[in-house]
Amino acid sequence: MTLAKVFGKVLKQRREFLNLSQEELAFEAGLHRTYISLLERGVKSPTLNVLFRLANALDIPASQFIQEIEVQLKTLEFYEDSED
Amino acid sequence: MTLAKVFGKVLKQRREFLNLSQEELAFEAGLHRTYISLLERGVKSPTLNVLFRLANALDIPASQFIQEIEVQLKTLEFYEDSED
Numbered sequence: 001m002t003l004a005k006v007f008g009k010v011l012k013q014r015r016e017f018l019n020l021s022q023e024e025l026a027f028e029a030g031l032h033r034t035y036i037s038l039l040e041r042g043v044k045s046p047t048l049n050v051l052f053r054l055a056n057a058l059d060i061p062a063s064q065f066i067q068e069i070e071v072q073l074k075t076l077e078f079y080e081d082s083e084d
Numbered sequence: 085m086t087l088a089k090v091f092g093k094v095l096k097q098r099r100e101f102l103n104l105s106q107e108e109l110a111f112e113a114g115l116h117r118t119y120i121s122l123l124e125r126g127v128k129s130p131t132l133n134v135l136f137r138l139a140n141a142l143d144i145p146a147s148q149f150i151q152e153i154e155v156q157l158k159t160l161e162f163y164e165d166s167e168d
Contacts (some may be wrong), residue, residue, distance in 0.1 A: 003133055007147055048129050051150075063154055065149040066135075 001076055003040030003069070010068045014058045028057035068077045085160055087153070089126030094123045094152045098142045111143035 015025050021070075022040070030053060036057040038044040039054075046054065055062040099109050099120075106124070110117040114137060122128040123138075130138065139146035 003136060007132055012091055045132050048135065051132065052087060061149040061151075061154055063147045066150050067100055067145075070145055070147055 002042060003073070004045040006069050006072050006076070007046065008040040008042040010072065011036075012052075013056065014060065014065070014068075015040075015056065016073075018058060020058075025054075025057055029053045086126060087157070088123075088129040090153050090156050090160070091130065092126040093140075094149065094156065095138065095151040098144065098149070098152075099124075102142060104142075109138070109141055113137045120122075 015022070019033065020028070022036045023033050025031075026036050029036075029050075031050065035044065039046055039050075052062050053064045058065070094166045099106070104112070106120045107117050109115075110120045113120075113134075115127065119128065123130055123134075133150065136146050142149070
């Protein structure tokens with residue numbers, strides 16, 4: 001799983017946890033709804049600016065957002081290692 | 085000060101702390117030396133992928149890198165507020 005895909009997964013989880021639609025999140029972050037959809041599917045990778053705008057709209061520090069990605073990446077590594 | 089400029093400052097501080105040249109960091113991260121220079125000067129803003137590659141080359145978690153940016157952004161806000 002690519003970094004962009006893990007980012008998209010964390011983004012979607014946090015958005016759904018806050019009961020926000022993609023439209024609402026897009027509005028809050030000043031981004032386009034289509035762009036949110038591309039990010040959540042891991043088709044697009046965010047810039048640093050977009051990361052901070054999304055974290056702000058999702059009421060978490062950007063560092064916590066990244067930390068969640070690191071946790072999920074480590075979990076993936078664990079399962080990939082167990083497949084050997 | 086823009087987010088890109090704060091990122092560049094943190095990047096340079098960490099690189100110099102480790103006594104790495106821009107060339108050495110570029111090699112470690114698999115990026116071009118010119119790109120490191122543009123990032124450090126805040127001319128370019130990194131993508132999520134570049135953030136993780138740089139953090140890895142600089143031996144810190146990407147989340148800690150971002151946390152350092154958050155600390156510096158808060159300090160800047162403090163000084164900007166005091167100017168009123």
